[in-house]
Amino acid sequence: MSSNTLEDLRAKLAAFADERDWDQFHNPKNLAMAVAGEVGELLEHFQWLTPDEAASLPEATRDEVALEAADVLLFLVRLCDKLGIDLAAAAERKLELNAVKYPVGKSRGLATKYDKL
Amino acid sequence: MSSNTLEDLRAKLAAFADERDWDQFHNPKNLAMAVAGEVGELLEHFQWLTPDEAASLPEATRDEVALEAADVLLFLVRLCDKLGIDLAAAAERKLELNAVKYPVGKSRGLATKYDKL
Amino acid sequence: MSSNTLEDLRAKLAAFADERDWDQFHNPKNLAMAVAGEVGELLEHFQWLTPDEAASLPEATRDEVALEAADVLLFLVRLCDKLGIDLAAAAERKLELNAVKYPVGKSRGLATKYDKL
């Protein structure tokens, strides 16, 4: 995977919005909706596929999915920037919390939510 | 923002799932749904807030939102991994496409979608 | 509002799918994703609008939103049909539960979730 960081993306998106005077639209409420809108587009690629079909997308579809996933990421990074959230740090923190909530011994082979383990 | 990369996250998530034998659940169709489920939780924090309130969350709420945003990111990274998509590269590619779709001169100060500019 | 019932819709959708041999695609997992995909399209109409703008949509936009809302409803009715859920009865039951969870005296003028009231 490419080596750029979420901080690189954050800075590029901030500059992109600034050049276009888009900060007026990019408040957190709007950006949260934009994330959700893009996720809807992502889902549409998968909704009628069997799990097996979804796991072996034709090249062209996979390219489209890659750009939809990118849209989700871009708005998510932008949302966090406007909220003053360090997304990379939050992801690390969540990984640590998940390791506690889902100890290997209890969760192995199970899709059960932690509060029912 | 912290300096870790999407590739770091990808590798950690793959190891996390592997230790728990979760690959059986982590097919792309399921992961796309999981991304959407987490986005729903993210939205719930904002739905009854005015744009001004959403832009000045209390510290405790902001912490909760940070972890919801992290959940979205973690499942998105995992989805891309299972699809063989380089998410960081896709984000760079999408930024370049957006620069073409939204030239500064035409899009400045407008929330109009590119196909109506 | 028109007087047709959810049961009318359910029956029409079942016939529509049957004529097209679409039951093979209309399993509950797929239909839940389809509901979410349509909601994403609904959101996109509102994401860059201020609350005031969203409350006074131009006629043409309102027509588009009406059809997106219809899409959400159609897949939701179809999902419930395939699950053997009586959606109209569930809505009545939820209204009764909400009346208990949100007593007028405690919830008046507040957007607070019931478990924090």
Next chain:
Amino acid sequence: MSSNTLEDLRAKLAAFADERDWDQFHNPKNLAMAVAGEVGELLEHFQWLTPDEAASLPEATRDEVALEAADVLLFLVRLCDKLGIDLAAAAERKLELNAVKYPVGKSRGLATKYDKL
């Protein structure tokens, strides 16, 4: 399925909100987000299930799903009310449009979107 209409639901929801002075929160932008938040909860019930498991939910899960589906419907009906949209009429209109977009002869047995048929 129960025989009540969307108009019944609309009127009950309007009275419910009025008694609680909730119109201040129930603007279309907020309600669109609320629909999406509820759909996220709906999805979470299905995300780790195989299509077969999702089609044969245990009774208790099906009850929970019924209430989540009801939540989606209630906010959708409320959204349409605040926008002045006749949801039942829109659903009828969409069914007619779909019959044109997906003629039996062309769409039989296919999940292909109409613009690619």
